[in-house]
Amino acid sequence: MDPRSEVVIRQHEYLSGRVLLVNAPTDELLSNLGKDISPCFWTWNYNEFQYFQSQQANVHFGVELPEGSFDQAIIFVPKSKELLNYVLHNVVSRLGLGASIFLVGEKKGGVERAAKQLQPYGKAIKLDSARHCQLWQVKVESTAQEKALADWAQAYTVATPKGDLTICALPGVFSQNRLDVGTAVFLPFLSQVTSGKIADFGCGAGVISAYLAKLNPKNRIFALDVDAFALASTRMTFEKNGLSPEQLEITAVTGIEDAPLFLHAIVSNPPFHQGIQTNYDASESLCKTSRRHLKSGGELWIVANRFLNYPLLIEQSFGKCTTKADQQGFKVLFASTEKKS
Known part of the structure; x- marks a missing residue:
């Protein structure tokens, strides 16, 4: 299993309700999530979309968020800083105040830099650091208006x-x-x-x-x-x-x-x-x-x-x-x- 997914599973008690998983790795994460969690995957990579479909996951492919409301979101840090800004802005525009966003990534993938991009939306807390990865959490304190x-x-x-x-x-x-x-x-x-x-x-x-x-x-x-x-x-x-x-x-x-x-x-x-x-x-x-x-x-x-x-x-x-x-x-x-x- 991808070490980023392992870190998410280690902190499983933080997760609940309808959870949006953004840019998730193609591994066994889905089968290791609790039954009380309703996961929805969002990917812009067509290979990954097909993988999640083969796992019978609820998955959406495209540049826009999936339809519906979410209680929480887990964002797996993308390579591009600009893309993470886009994702964060759109996820925050959909979640309510007080909702949790979790950011997970590898140290070599720039997760510490990425965690700084959470600051406009609330106080970021590091929840875990293991397997060369980190998991951060922010509770949404300021909303964002969806942009074209x-x-x-x-x-x-x-x-x-x-x-x-x-x-x-x-x-x-x-x-x-x-x-x-x-x-x-x-x-x-x-x-x-x-x-x-x-x-x-x-x-x-x-x-x-x-x-x-x-x-x-x-x-x-x-x-x-x-x-x-x-x-x-x-x-x-x-x-x-x-x-x-x-x-x-x-x-x-x-x-x-x-x-x-x-x-x-x-x-x-x-x-x-x-x-x-x-x-x-x-x-x-x-x-x-x-x-x-x-x-x-x-x-x-x-x-x-x-x-x-x-x-x-x-x-x-x-x-x-x-x-x-x-x-x-x-x-x-x-x-x-x-x-x-």
Whole structure:
């Protein structure tokens, strides 16, 4: 079991009623909660959502809190400070005065820093410190008014050959306040991507999706991501730039296996962070299995750190991988399926 869950279970006597569990680990916590507790899980990670569904948990996937009222909330500290601010504000807006919010996290995950973010809502008390984790409690002394989702987005401008794009990025989304180097290296090559049905795998705030839509109004973009905040950001980015909603299809995915079939192209600045861990599974799977989602003559375009072994994995699947650029520590990689004569 995750040590954070073990710390929660150690302090079980503090828990009662309808409890909202936010960003909880995928472990056996649910089966170790008392029968007097009515748990509801909230996650913005589609993999985790599917896990909790398989456990027959009451679980909600999305950027908004689940419906209904709660007596207490347990927040497992997310990686992003901005995302924790968002979560705390929204949880406090739903709970009544005097209700308890518990914050749990690993020391290496910044739980002591995160505990300081409780201060606007009441006096934070450390309840436990064990297994390299800490559990904090605050009893809500001041409420918060719910804010519109758009008020939480950061906006920045990206210059492209087709004019400026305004990018809207919600808390916790990759590259929230500026264009990342990998995408900057990738952008000049997107005009070479074949037109048609294009999947943007790991769409983030929608930079690549929006630019591909702007390049050709006939492009149909499938924005794929595991993160609900990324998907919502991509939708906002399309709206902000006046791009046609008919061009965009937003889909929560666990990996490339959930992508549509018969695509003209797959483009990706692939994700490799899961929480504070580094995880290459999703991007390695993209290199190995994306071919089956492409039409004959379909294309795969990836930008990736120079040190990763993606060219070898792509070659094993496609037969050939071309390096289109090698700049600033990133490679732009291209492969295509054979056209049938």
